[in-house]
Amino acid sequence: MLPLLTAKDIRKADAYTIKHEPISSIDLMERAAKAFVGWFINHFPDKKQAITVYCGTGNNGGDGLAIARMLNEHHYKKICVVVARFGKKSTADFDGNFERLITAGIPYTGINPGDKLPDDKGQIIIDALLGSGLNKPLAGDYARLVNHLNDLNKTVVAVDVPTGLFTDGDMPADALVLKAGLVITFQQPKLSFLLPESGPHINCWEAVNIGLSGEFIQSLNSPYQFIEEKDIRQLLRPRPRFSNKGTFGHALIIAGQPETMGAALLSASGCAHAGAGLTTACIPQSGLVALNTSQPEVMAIMRDGKKTPEMAWDKFSAIGIGPGLGKDKQALQLLGNTLKNYQKPMVIDADALNLLSANPKLWKKIPAGSILTPHMKEFDRLFGGHISWWSRIQTAIVRAAEYNINILLKNNYTIIATPGGRVYFNPTGNPAMATGGMGDVLTGILASLLAQQHPPEQACIIGAYIHGKAGDELALPSRMTVVMPGKLAQQLPVTIARLTL
Ligand SMILES: NC(=O)C1=CN([C@@H]2O[C@H](COP(=O)(O)OP(=O)(O)OC[C@H]3O[C@@H](n4cnc5c(N)ncnc54)[C@H](O)[C@@H]3O)[C@@H](O)[C@H]2O)[C@@H](O)CC1
Numbered sequence: 001m002l003p004l005l006t007a008k009d010i011r012k013a014d015a016y017t018i019k020h021e022p023i024s025s026i027d028l029m030e031r032a033a034k035a036f037v038g039w040f041i042n043h044f045p046d047k048k049q050a051i052t053v054y055c056g057t058g059n060n061g062g063d064g065l066a067i068a069r070m071l072n073e074h075h076y077k078k079i080c081v082v083v084a085r086f087g088k089k090s091t092a093d094f095d096g097n098f099e100r101l102i103t104a105g106i107p108y109t110g111i112n113p114g115d116k117l118p119d120d121k122g123q124i125i126i127d128a129l130l131g132s133g134l135n136k137p138l139a140g141d142y143a144r145l146v147n148h149l150n151d152l153n154k155t156v157v158a159v160d161v162p163t164g165l166f167t168d169g170d171m172p173a174d175a176l177v178l179k180a181g182l183v184i185t186f187q188q189p190k191l192s193f194l195l196p197e198s199g200p201h202i203n204c205w206e207a208v209n210i211g212l213s214g215e216f217i218q219s220l221n222s223p224y225q226f227i228e229e230k231d232i233r234q235l236l237r238p239r240p241r242f243s244n245k246g247t248f249g250h251a252l253i254i255a256g257q258p259e260t261m262g263a264a265l266l267s268a269s270g271c272a273h274a275g276a277g278l279t280t281a282c283i284p285q286s287g288l289v290a291l292n293t294s295q296p297e298v299m300a301i302m303r304d305g306k307k308t309p310e311m312a313w314d315k316f317s318a319i320g321i322g323p324g325l326g327k328d329k330q331a332l333q334l335l336g337n338t339l340k341n342y343q344k345p346m347v348i349d350a351d352a353l354n355l356l357s358a359n360p361k362l363w364k365k366i367p368a369g370s371i372l373t374p375h376m377k378e379f380d381r382l383f384g385g386h387i388s389w390w391s392r393i394q395t396a397i398v399r400a401a402e403y404n405i406n407i408l409l410k411n412n413y414t415i416i417a418t419p420g421g422r423v424y425f426n427p428t429g430n431p432a433m434a435t436g437g438m439g440d441v442l443t444g445i446l447a448s449l450l451a452q453q454h455p456p457e458q459a460c461i462i463g464a465y466i467h468g469k470a471g472d473e474l475a476l477p478s479r480m481t482v483v484m485p486g487k488l489a490q491q492l493p494v495t496i497a498r499l500t501l
């Protein structure tokens with residue numbers, strides 16, 4: 001796991017590294033600039049392109065000055081520096097790098113408050129105006145400059161953080177930010193990069209290691225963690241010899257209405273393909289032929305649309321409930337009976353979540369450790385409206401602890417809040433997966449992992465990861481714009497095998 005730090009903790013990690021490595025702060029800046037330049041050269045190898053580096057007078061600006069000097073040393077021929085001197089103060093490392101810039105003979109222009117903004121003939125803009133030190137929304141001269149640069153429509157490469165983007169905390173939807181084609185960020189992605197509000201401002205980002213103390217970062221025990229492939233490789237277990245279907249549990253998927261049988265089929269398919277020993281689907285009677293035809297591996301319990309069928313609840317090692325279930329009286333009764341009769345962690349999704357938001361008395365019946373898988377709208381229906389994704393995360397942390405549940409909030413980077421206060425961000429997945437039925441497959445995967453005796457927190461981490469990874473394997477090589485959920489379910493055994501090697 002990669003711990004994700006807030007701006008406040010990043011400052012602490014910088015200070016600790018400077019003191020204990022030890023390294024002077026200007027040398028740490030040098031290291032950061034070098035890491036940036038390494039990436040930049042790979043992406044923009046044409047040394048004849050004109051590049052303008054816009055620098056503030058803080059440490060982000062200091063990075064910019066060092067980057068300009070290094071690019072010059074790498075024989076980039078047309079480097080130009082613009083220093084925005086909008087405040088009275090500058091940092092010592094900015095000043096140190098400014099001297100080095102002058103010594104290297106690199107041309108620069110200064111702009112003061114109210115000055116006319118200079119023309120820019122460059123093809124590429126490097127944004128080193130403001131970084132993680134941002135402490136208020138852009139206004140005045142900074143806003144004027146950023147609007148001007150956005151209007152130029154050039155390729156912008158941001159240093160650490162795009163100017164105007166907060167690294168964490170609530171971000172207003174209309175925040176003014178210098179739009180970046182690429183952000184080369186230091187040490188770790190910033191939390192805001194993982195939230196949808198940053199979508200309009202960042203095309204893509206890359207994190208480069210600048211050697212901040214790993215030991216200190218771990219000791220901060222950040223609640224925010226970024227899942228890495230190596231974590232999944234550790235969690236996925238090879239199937240032991242002498243195993244049989246009983247070894248991998250029996251999952252029950254309670255889903256579907258006559259008109260929404262597809263949701264039940266996709267969920268059952270996700271469950272079986274993710275490795276449950278046995279999968280049973282509790283479906284409406286009219287869906288039996290469809291189930292038997294498309295998935296002979298899956299067993300059925302039929303519902304007559306009136307009352308909950310008799311079930312030997314104890315024989316199921318996990319339950320997933322909700323996809324396509326409907327919100328009528330029978331669906332509510334079925335959810336109520338399931339919660340009454342089943343005490344092990346279960347996966348609650350889709351219509352079951354909507355029923356829960358309409359019937360809050362059901363909350364206290366949810367088994368400890370259960371997994372709720374809302375998308376943004378379902379989340380807000382459950383817990384009230386939110387002004388930002390950051391505030392949604394804070395609510396998820398509180399509610400996960402309060403109800404002793406895991407909340408898997410679907411997002412481009414799916415967010416998992418656990419009862420113990422952890423917040424995991426899943427890195428896999430892509431926009432081709434934004435198709436109806438994708439969430440149904442995820443519910444099946446999660447129920448399957450629970451049935452295979454993964455503890456719920458682990459099931460969430462593995463489930464979100466392999467779901468996204470299977471989608472990536474299908475979509476990315478041929479840049480597919482859409483991945484069908486049914487195809488994704490079929491890809492799962494391949495994805496899992498690759499991660500279990
Ligand atoms: N030693 C370190 O601490 C390192 C810092 N690094 C760089 O340092 C950056 C952070 O530097 P700083 O903390 O100096 O901060 P910034 O350079 O991001 O900002 C400079 C100053 O601008 C002011 N400011 C904030 N918001 C403003 C606004 N909306 N309008 C006008 N002024 C505003 C604040 O006083 C802030 O300290 C990182 O993003 C990174 O690029 C890297 O060099 C790595 C090492």
Ligand SMILES: [K+]
Nearest residue numbers: 127130161163
């Ligand atoms: K910046």
